[in-house]
Amino acid sequence: MTMIKKHLTKTLLATTLMLGFAAQAAVIKSMRFWQSPESTRVVFDLTSPVEHELTVLTNPDRIVVDIPESRVSVDLSQLDIKSDLVKRVRQSKPPKEGVLRLVLDLNKAAEPKSFALKPYQEYGDRLVIDLVDEKREVIKPPESATGAERDIVIAVDAGHGGEDPGAMGPSGTREKDIVLQLSKELVNAINRVNGLKAIMVREGDYYIPHRKRTDIARKHRADLFVSVHADGFKSPRARGASVWVLNLYGAKSEVARWMKLQEEKSELLGGVDSTVVLSEYDNSVRSVLLDLQMESSIAESFKVGREVHSAMKRVAPKMHKNYVEENSLLVLKNPDIPSILVESGFISNPGEERLLKTTAYRRKLAGAVKNGIVDYFKQHAPDGTKFATLYRKNIYHVKRGDNLINVAKRFNTSVSEIKKANKMTSDTVRIGQKLVIPRS
Ligand SMILES: [Zn+2]
Known part of the structure; x- marks a missing residue:
């Protein structure tokens, strides 16, 4: 009796587990290959998200991909492999039951990097494996590689710079010189x-075309692009500092230009944290992606712009307008990097020219722009940055058995601090409630 019962339980358990597998099992429906000058991107199209493990083997060079609870429905011998690196893909004996083991046989050694992509447009869940040709030189993102x-x-x-002096002040001050000094101060x-690093796009008295300026920023993986200028106007009375961001008209035309560019070469869009590989998408999707990226870039530009504007207002004798202004300036056309343009004042106005010529005022103004930037990044620190650790608010989801006292204890803070951070009037919390945990 005992024996049978045991057996039955086992069978029931096994069936339940099997059902569990069946319900969750992910299917690899297709595999796509994208070849770039220095890497191959392998995309697995899935029916649901998966976990996976990569193992790199040599002699011969190959990469083993283990995916638990999944199976493959595509004929691996019929794959259209467009790759310098991948010779073929085959299924191999699983390390244990229920695990799908795929082997990518390579022509030469490659460094794999993998990540998941969520469903987007016509695509479902995807697992992406980037294979970087080790022999070719690739610009690696700074630091983040080490984790x-x-x-x-x-x-x-x-x-400005070089042949292009920019605006000219009544006493002969040239914009290109003032803004170079101001930029150095900034x-x-x-x-x-701590946590911020600035680079100079133009380091001396020479001219750089607008597109080249943003290319330099992109090469440094800049999170923000700040162009520094000083205004000139025919009337010496015009005065006031200002902050500019790209307007929507400029954005639209830039999206069109990028679309054309993307057809010629497969380029990456996005910074360290949000890389979108446009070549993976067809034209209609690309245009939507670019639109979205541009929209978010402009939205972020506005947020930085507002912080910088209000910080400058505290030190500049006058702001030209009481808000962030918009223009289709070429130098602001960056779908992937939030960008602002700071007009430090009217160099054509004798009073502002005099101020901008002094180190003290330039230092004060640069300090204000820096404060605005700091205020912005304290609220919008990108993932993986020191700023995120220093300033991002922790969110805790209340679990069963939690109360404010044990949550406060766990995060080394106090009940009153938590209540303050969450604008709470009572001490009760409910399961699932999101609590902002203040930094101690
Ligand atoms: Zn200018």
Whole structure:
């Protein structure tokens, strides 16, 4: 009796588990290959998200992909493999039951990097494996490769330069010189902040075309692009500093330009954290992606712009407008990097020219722009940055058995601090409630 019961239980258990597998099992419906000059991207199209494990083997070079609770429905011998690196894909003996083991046989050694992509447009869940040809030189993102928290990078672009002097002040001051000095002050101020790193786009008295300026920022994986200028106007009375972001008209035309560009070469769009590989999508999807990216870039530009504007207002004798202004300036057309343009004042106004010529005022103004940038990134620190660790609010989901006292204890804070951070009036919490945990 006992024996039978045991057996029955086992069978029932096994059946339940099997059903569990059946309900959750992911199916690899197709595999796609994208070849770039230095890498191959392998995309597994899935019916649901999967976990996976990669193992790199040599002699011969191959990559083993273990995916639990899944199976493959595509004929692996019929794959259209467009790759310099991948010779073939085959299924191999699983390490244990229920695990799908795929082997990518390679022509030469490659460094794999993998990540999951959520359903988007016509695509479902995907597992992406990027194979980077080790022989070819690839620009690696700074620091983040080691897993260490990175600095937020700000590209400071001093306008004009060389043959292009920019605006001219009544006493002969040239915009290109003033903005170069101001930019250096800004870079110094930013570099004194822990977690921020500023780079100069133009370092001396030479001209850089607008597109090249943003290319330099992109090469440094900048999180923010700040172009520094000083206004000129025919009337010496015009005065006031201002902050500009790209307007929607400029954005639309830039999306069209990028679309054309993407057809010629497969380029990456996005910074360290949000890389979108446009070549993976067809034209209609690309255009939507670009639109979205541009929209979010402009939205972020506005947020930085507002912080910088209000910080500058505290030190500038006058702001030209009481809000962030919009224009279709070429230098702001960056679908992947939030960008602002700071007009430090009217160099054509004798009073503002005099101010901008002094180190003290430039330092004050640079300090204000830096403060605005810091205020923005404290609220919007990208993932994986020191700033995120320093300033991002922790969100805790209340679980069964929690009360404010044990949550406070766990995060090394107090009940009153938690209540303050969450604007709570009572001490009761409910399961699933999101609590902002203040930094101690
Ligand atoms: Zn200018």
